[in-house]
Amino acid sequence: MKDTTKMMRRVDRVLKGEETMEGAGVRLKRVLGRDERSTLDPFLMLDMFESDDPRDYQAGFPAHPHRGIETVTYMLKGEMEHGDSTGTRGLIGPGEAQWMTAGSGIIHQEMPVVSSEGINGLQLWVNLPQRAKMKRPQYRDVRKDSIKKVDLGDGVEARIIAGELEGSAGPVRDLESDIQFFDVVMNPGSTVSLNVPRGRTSFALVLDGAASFEPGGSPVKKGEAAVFADGDSVQAGASDRGARFLLISGDPLNEPVFWRGPIVVNSQEELDRTFEELRNGTFVK
CATH class of the missing domain: 2.60.120.10 (Jelly Rolls)
Incomplete structure (x- = not known):
């Protein structure tokens, strides 16, 4: 018998990206995370970057902290190098991804590789549940053949x-x-x-x-x-x-979201404590 209980998802709204600048001067389009209606629990932010002009992206995203989230970088064209405070290094290219669980805290950098083909990719921020906010950081480099x-x-x-x-x-x-x-x-x-x-x-x-x-x-x-x-x-x-x-x-x-820059926690107290740790050098666990 045909299952008549299945329901097609209707489109609630369409979000259009907004031009902005991030990192050390990377031109990108922010689709999620511009305001309350474009933050979709558990997805906090989504940025797209695409250019054939190195001036739009070569400055990259130098060393910066993250806590309480996962970042998913997915490349469509060009390459992205990454490295972090745990000593992990990697390079992803077209059709590959880097899925990073920041957990308790990590300092990492993502630097686009300048080439004649330019670059095209995106990064998504996924919120971590409270029970996992302070877990050990983890990387997953996703190769095309996997x-x-x-x-x-x-x-x-x-x-x-x-x-x-x-x-x-x-x-x-x-x-x-x-x-x-x-x-x-x-x-x-x-x-x-x-x-x-x-x-x-x-x-x-x-x-x-x-x-x-x-x-x-x-x-x-x-x-x-x-x-x-x-x-x-x-x-x-x-x-x-x-x-x-x-x-x-x-x-x-x-769950409650207290968010400032690259830090996402569950209370104002946790947010204040995190930035104090960044100031006194005890952020990375």
């Missing part, structure tokens, strides 16, 4: 970075929150339905082309994010130029 591709039919393919899809799991596992992070590529005019467990916060960030996420809906374009209401699945239809988007979802934490 990411499974799933053929979804009708000219649609998905790369699974985290979570499960069609019986396949992504390489990023053992997370404090159950996160889905899929990179979906659609041929022109194709359609797809993707399961997203009910109750999760979910959004789709369009990386290229355009897609509609409900019947008769307006196309969501490159650099925009469709935020979904609750339901069981996300429906997508590609434009005549095709589409590429990230489908990201996670369980909301429903």
Whole structure:
């Protein structure tokens, strides 16, 4: 018997990125984290950076602290070098990711590699639950050959970075929150339905082309994010130029958020104590 209880997720709103400057002078577009309506528990912030001009990105993101969050850097073009206070070093290129759990505190830097092809990528901040705010920092460099591709039919393919899809799991596992992070590529005019467990916060960030996420809906374009209401699945239809988007979802934490710069904790007292630790040199545990 057909299951009639399944409900398609409708588009609650579409977020458009806002130009800003971060790090030592990197031009980027902030899609999540600009205001209360664009902070989606547990997703705090999402920045996109794309340029062929080294002056827009070569200054990079020199050494800076993080506590209480995970940062997910995903590269589409070019390379990013990273290093931190634990002595970890790495380099990620197109189609690769760096999933960093800052936990109790880490000081790291991310420096774009200047090349003739330029750079294109994004970084997502995922809040950690209170129980994991002070856990030991951890890195996961996600290599391209470790990411499974799933053929979804009708000219649609998905790369699974985290979570499960069609019986396949992504390489990023053992997370404090159950996160889905899929990179979906659609041929022109194709359609797809993707399961997203009910109750999760979910959004789709369009990386290229355009897609509609409900019947008769307006196309969501490159650099925009469709935020979904609750339901069981996300429906997508590609434009005549095709589409590429990230489908990201996670369980909301429903915990207090006290946030200043790269520090995210659960109370003003914890926030004050963290900045005192930064001043007196006891931040890194």
